Amino acid sequence: MVTRLIAGHKAVSAYDVSSLFPLYLHPEKGGAANVAPELSRRLAERYGRFPNPREVLGYVYAMLYNPLYRRRYGVLLRRGFPRIQFPRESRHFRRLAGLGGELIALHLLEDERLRAAPVRFLGDGGRPLGSARKSVCDYRESEGRLYVNEHGLCFDGIDAGVWAFRVGGYQVLSNWLQARAGLVLSYHQNRELRQIAEALRLTLRVQQEIAVAEAR
Numbered sequence: 001m002v003t004r005l006i007a008g009h010k011a012v013s014a015y016d017v018s019s020l021f022p023l024y025l026h027p028e029k030g031g032a033a034n035v036a037p038e039l040s041r042r043l044a045e046r047y048g049r050f051p052n053p054r055e056v057l058g059y060v061y062a063m064l065y066n067p068l069y070r071r072r073y074g075v076l077l078r079r080g081f082p083r084i085q086f087p088r089e090s091r092h093f094r095r096l097a098g099l100g101g102e103l104i105a106l107h108l109l110e111d112e113r114l115r116a117a118p119v120r121f122l123g124d125g126g127r128p129l130g131s132a133r134k135s136v137c138d139y140r141e142s143e144g145r146l147y148v149n150e151h152g153l154c155f156d157g158i159d160a161g162v163w164a165f166r167v168g169g170y171q172v173l174s175n176w177l178q179a180r181a182g183l184v185l186s187y188h189q190n191r192e193l194r195q196i197a198e199a200l201r202l203t204l205r206v207q208q209e210i211a212v213a214e215a216r
Contacts (some may be wrong), residue, residue: 001110001167001168002057002104002107002109003108004027004062006020007020008015008128011131012053012146012167012168012169012170013168013169014169014170015169018083018157021034022034022132023053023054023057023164024053031060031211033053033151034053035053035056041140042048042082043056043086046086046089046090047086047093051093051097051152055093055097056097056100056103057094058097058098058099058100059084059086059093059100060078060084061097061100061101061103061104062083062096062097062099062100062103062152062210063084063096063100064082064084064204065100065103065206065210066163066207066210066211066214067150067207067208067210067211068211068214069089069214069216078164091131092129092213095213096122096210096213096214099206099209099210099213102202102206104176104205105202106199106202106203106206107199107203109192109195109196109199111199111202113198113202114195114198116199117191117194117195117197118157118198119155119157119158119194119198120157120196121154121155121190122145122152122153122154122155122156122157123151123152123153123157124153125152125153125184125185125190126184127149127153127184128149128167128182128183129148129149129153129177129179129181129183129184129185130149130181130182130184130185131182136149136174136177136178136180137149137173137177137178139158139163141160141163143156144156144157144159145157145158146156146158146163146173148177150206153195155193155197156196157197158173159201161200161204162201162202162204165200165204166171172196172200173193173196173197174199176193176196177193179199
């Protein structure tokens with residue numbers, strides 16, 4: 001995952017400690033790219049220039065969301081940190097770095113497309129989400145709706161893949177709602193969930209583009 005904040009102890013998995021890799025070191029002194037000098041030299045030789053740190057991050061992020069990479073190295077990824085190979089062609093690198101940058105903007109909820117998220121919130125917004133006794137989440141694939149209480153309050157326009165999407169050990173939408181069980185959603189919380197759902201939908205689309213780009 002990517003974040004602009006310092007991560008919590010177990011932000012992604014309930015079983016593993018989170019590790020944080022900052023893009024820049026010592027930002028109070030202007031910031032130095034957190035990229036190994038040897039890698040910088042090799043990439044500069046390979047591509048004719050050293051890619052800026054955000055391009056490097058975008059490429060790495062794209063590879064980590066590449067379905068082909070995840071399937072091929074799934075067992076190894078469960079045991080340790082990933083190893084990333086860089087392509088020989090600058091054009092291929094730039095294409096994947098761009099797609100990774102798109103994913104980063106989506107996951108930080110900064111992509112402009114999220115301002116007009118198509119998911120709708122239907123029902124009496126003054127009613128609270130379901131409690132621990134009555135499930136907060138009732139997803140009905142045939143309707144494309146996620147019901148969040150027994151009074152018919154729901155989010156409309158949720159694809160099955162979006163509902164099933166997981167990050168680490170968590171099902172994203174379910175975990176977000178369970179954490180707010182019994183509460184009335186504020187305007188900003190309502191908007192945030194709709195934006196998250198749209199970000200996940202677009203993530204699935206970008207992942208397909210990454211897989212196609214890598215297969216060529």
